[in-house]
Amino acid sequence: MSRLAMLGGSRTVDARAVRTSVAWPVVTDAERDAVAGVLDGGLFTSNDGGKGAVSRLQEEWAQYVGTRHCAAVSNGTAALALSLAALDLEPGSEVLVPALTFIGTAIPVVQRMLVPVFVDVDPVTYTMDPALAEAAITPRTRAIIVVHLHGLPADMAALRAVADRHGLALIEDAAQAQGATYRGTRAGALADIGTTSLNVVKNLPTCGEGGLITTDDPDLYERIVLGRQFGEDLRAGTERDYLSRVLAGNEKLSGVQAAFTRAQLTRLDEYTAAREANVTAFLARLRALPGITVPQCPPDRTHAWHILRLRFSPEALGRPDISPGALRSALRRALRAEGVPMQQYQVLPLPGQPAFQELTGYHGYPWRIPGASPADYRVEDYPVTLAVIEDSLTLQRWHLNPAAGPVLQRCADAFDKVWNNLDVVLGIAAGSRAEVNA
Structure with a gap:
């Protein structure tokens, strides 16, 4: 079993080597x-x-x-x-x-x-x-x-x-x-x-x-x-x-x-078709891994695949004792070390942003207008958004280039490698040095 890059193993994806094939926009x-x-x-x-x-x-x-x-x-x-x-x-x-x-x-x-x-x-x-x-x-x-x-x-x-x-x-x-x-x-x-x-x-x-x-x-x-x-x-x-x-x-x-x-x-249509083929092939490989929820597209619509959001479940991995946020953080560390630029997209529900909590910038308007509803934005009122932010990471931009198919397959290889070392990642998420060193 290959050693994880974050623990001294070699990277799966060389970001410098793939830079041209994932460059965006494509300028001709x-x-x-x-x-x-x-x-x-x-x-x-x-x-x-x-x-x-x-x-x-x-x-x-x-x-x-x-x-x-x-x-x-x-x-x-x-x-x-x-x-x-x-x-x-x-x-x-x-x-x-x-x-x-x-x-x-x-x-x-x-x-x-x-x-x-x-x-x-x-x-x-x-x-x-x-x-x-x-x-x-x-x-x-x-x-x-x-x-x-x-x-x-x-x-x-x-x-x-x-x-x-x-x-x-x-x-x-x-x-x-x-x-x-x-x-x-x-x-x-x-x-x-x-x-x-x-x-x-x-x-x-x-x-x-x-x-x-x-x-x-x-x-x-x-x-x-x-x-x-x-x-x-x-x-x-x-x-x-x-x-x-x-x-x-x-x-x-x-x-x-x-x-x-x-x-x-x-x-645009040519690139959209290529992206559809590349992304669906990538997601098909990830869908086979336990504990990952890949994006869905209902049959009555098509997806532009601007951002790929992946959700991770500790329960599905047999570790309900690990919080979703801890698992997400450990996976982010492991995948980025392998060369896959996974990141969060939004870290708070929009109403939880400091600007909406503190109402800075407009002297309290429009909420101060007579008859207007007060600004009572409580993040706990948005449980689905909170859950999505807590347990997910996104892949952005790398997949937009129509030639990115081989790079996405290398990224899928990185996911396979991380999942082959999942006991180590789960140990990091749980904060157990014994499991990390096992």
Whole structure:
């Protein structure tokens, strides 16, 4: 039996040797030529008269997703903020947000002086639980932001039904789910408004930051476009008049970023298919190991596989005396020593973040607005999120490159090696030197 790397054995995966095959994003001559075309053509911003890279990206993304309209903006957080602004919700209104997500989903809510109400997630999909969402609705609730976490679309039929029963707007945060589908419809076309991020680490990246907003509603689209640059109407075919029709900031996307993403978009389906094959082969090997729960994909949807979350059970390994957190910590140490970059994704339920516990940054608003719900965020109210965080680790980015299949198989070899030495790892988790040295 091979000795674990953390105890002096050789590494299973040489991170330096595999760096090229897992690099992300994949930059080709197509991206270089697209960026050079913007530099040579001079149409650098969204004010391109319908002829530049930003306008072309908007057209192509709307067609790809299957919506009537798309507005390109500066980043995914801005996309959510502009979507909420377009809904024109009264300050102090409540917006439902999943408890397990990146803080970028909730910050736009606060920026619009709206109160985030956090909802626990489903233990299998890690997306908002529709029944708990309905239970969280109050007379002040006005919208639901649904996150397709890790690349798996949420149960949109159930959430749509909840929103319709209560007259709520439904917004998608599809930042991790580009290319995924739910019952044949792409993420971004499953709600009143769809948003996504083009951050360089996303499945559909740009060379920095960017965001896209999609909708079928022409009125919402008009308000989103007005909010993108100082309330000015800068749509194709209009001459700039410098009239600010609404109070708004500046959230434009550059032509260079749009050009880069357009080149990536031509390969999105190809990369998605390759990732599906690579990831499912990797997970099939891990599924055979005891004590691991691998991500699931219900038959009515497809997974973009942006992040791979693995859960570990001491009970399934015959050690109920070991806490899930201790096992997770020991496995992280062992796997990282073998060269597999396992890490946590979120270390607290979102409402447990210091910013929401201490309400720093906005002088206590929006919670101080008369009639608004108080900030009473208790992490114990989100038991599923707590359990998922406590017993899981994630693999990020390495699997995004379509050529990463062999590297993932080496990572599976590392899991096999760790599981062949599981008595040592369990000893570390239990804090028993005798078991470690056995």
